Amino acid sequence: MATEKRLKQKEEVRNSILSAAREIVLNEGWQAVSIRKIADAIGYSLPVVYTHFESKDAILEEFVKLGFSMLNESIAATKTKSAVPEQQLRDMAIAYFEFAFAKREYYQMMFGLGMPSCERAKQIAEIGDFGALVVDTIQNIHPPLNDAEQVRLKFHTFWSILHGLTAINMMNMTATPSEMQQLVLQDAVQGFIKNINN
Amino acid sequence: MATEKRLKQKEEVRNSILSAAREIVLNEGWQAVSIRKIADAIGYSLPVVYTHFESKDAILEEFVKLGFSMLNESIAATKTKSAVPEQQLRDMAIAYFEFAFAKREYYQMMFGLGMPSCERAKQIAEIGDFGALVVDTIQNIHPPLNDAEQVRLKFHTFWSILHGLTAINMMNMTATPSEMQQLVLQDAVQGFIKNINN
């Protein structure tokens, strides 16, 4: 059976498309990604790309998933560093922040780009995984919150604080010096934790 | 002197460009704005648009300014409804939230689009005005914060919380029902206010 080999080869081309796209994303930003550039980089003609991905958006969506995977990995690793939920939240917040700026281009694809296409957001499993990680931590806080709905509200708040700080920072919209940004983060997270039980 | 009349006419064309662009933004979203559509709508040929605006981005930037103007107006009006700074902050937060969803397309141009082009952010006066409004309120809280730097940190935090909640909501990334979103906002702002003095 040669179908096996063909499938493997197909997977290889698919991967080379993604890695060519990644190269462009990292060097020129996600806005510079174009199907023609990718086709050039992988040594194939234009329509070949379309036999592996339905559209350009489908390629970019792959990076959203990949970004959340990396974020989740980092968050999960951070979580094990302490057994105290409050400390876990603080550590996870820092990890989130550091990921956003270390993988800036990924983060922008995960959120900046995300604004227009938001219907599929809930269908990306990796985003749900991120939620599960944080929700689990919040649930372990003592005294425990009343119901699951309240936990979800707190998760929503927590994520919003993190993303808000990240986005406002990335846009350089406030004149806050970079050495103070960690302080702002800790300040906001501390306020969140303090207020978590009412 | 007919130069007066010509200047007035030029201003009219400029305004008609902006209002044509606004029409497209409101009906089809900001991503659908194109110079050709604008030229068509105003009854002129393509390059005429370029005699009034340097680029497409310059046109979109006009909406960022306009968006912040509207936001500032609403925030400033809200501010007068109470004399207590803490209550002012709560009201301003709600006004911010309501603006974001009432003028969704504007908000997305102010932030979603903003991510890529961020160098000019500090050069837009309207953004500074927004900061001044909030900073002033934070400064009036008793007991007053130690130094101006700390006030800026708190402003940064406050804005981040607001934008974070807005963005996460707009993307429908959490499954929080809409009637709960106001609760999340109040919860987060309450946490911020509680934590403001340490």
Place this chain on the structure above:
DNA sequence: CTACTTTTGCTAACAGTGTTAACTTTTTAA
């Protein structure tokens, strides 16, 4: 080994995009 079918990849085109160069018409001023 030939003949047929399927897959694979190509060129070329369509319908857009932002932007600009070059030319024509109109208006203004001397």
Place this chain on the structure above:
DNA sequence: TTAAAAAGTTAACACTGTTAGCAAAAGTAG
């Protein structure tokens, strides 16, 4: 009336995502 300046035009350049139609290669069956 004529020369200079302004306004507006068409046409093109260099891109973009996407797809239709065709040629070549590879696999399969007789």
